[in-house]
């Protein structure tokens with residue numbers, strides 16, 4: 001059995017928008033051609049709105065297919081795999097220690113960290129909501145079995161308020177999670193993850209850390225250093241490290257960066 005990490009762009013989204021585009025286009029044609037022969041403002045407006053909707057849905061469906069193919073673990077580019085494995089490289093856990101992966105999805109990063117730290121345990125938490133319906137605790141557990149990894153555990157949890165006391169973990173990691181959490185201050189979300197990290201523990205957090213989403217991250221780095229964090233680095237991952245600038249732009253991943261270091 002092979003692990004199935006699914007796709008950050010679900011197939012259902014590509015197909016759904018494709019179908020919506022076709023339906024809207026057909027309705028636009030129906031209203032425009034087959035409707036009453038007499039021209040009216042309502043008819044023209046309806047045809048135009050339906051046509052624009054069809055083009056919008058079609059374009060989004062085409063983008064989903066393009067992005068899904070780039071991310072796919074089975075495709076040629078394997079961008080998700082590169083990002084997950086590249087992030088896991090920064091996660092170092094002492095033997096017997098415990099690491100946390102926040103927003104583990106299908107378990108890819110949790111399992112990659114568990115493989116790199118075979119004498120430690122990795123816990124993956126996620127809220128497994130409707131927006132990523134193909135991800136689940138069961139899928140994570142099946143993937144761990146498929147990868148022959150026995151040092152992982154998966155449980156429900158929310159990145160906004162982690163259900164763990166301060167300084168529980170020897171390492172914390174996360175990939176492309178916080179930008180999904182609408183209406184929350186992203187630096188506060190980082191703080192919540194770092195809260196559960198032990199002094200001396202490593203962290204590797206990858207996300208779209210653009211200024212509009214995260215605010216001033218250089219200032220955040222300086223604040224952590226001033227608080228006594230041993231090492232803090234913000235690494236641009238769109239300069240060829242994980243993806244090219246062009247890929248970042250076309251995939252709407254501009255601003256992707258890794259916050260790594262030691263508390």
Ligand SMILES: C[S@@+](CC[C@H](N)C(=O)[O-])C[C@H]1O[C@@H](n2cnc3c(N)ncnc32)[C@H](O)[C@@H]1O
Pocket residue numbers: 008084102103104105106107108109125126127128129132135157158159160174175176177180181
């Ligand atoms: C793009 S996926 C990334 C999954 C995984 N980190 C990976 O690298 O494959 C985003 C994940 O964040 C999770 N997520 C979003 N908001 C969350 C929250 N408030 N608490 C926990 N998980 C959350 C989603 O359920 C989804 O699994």
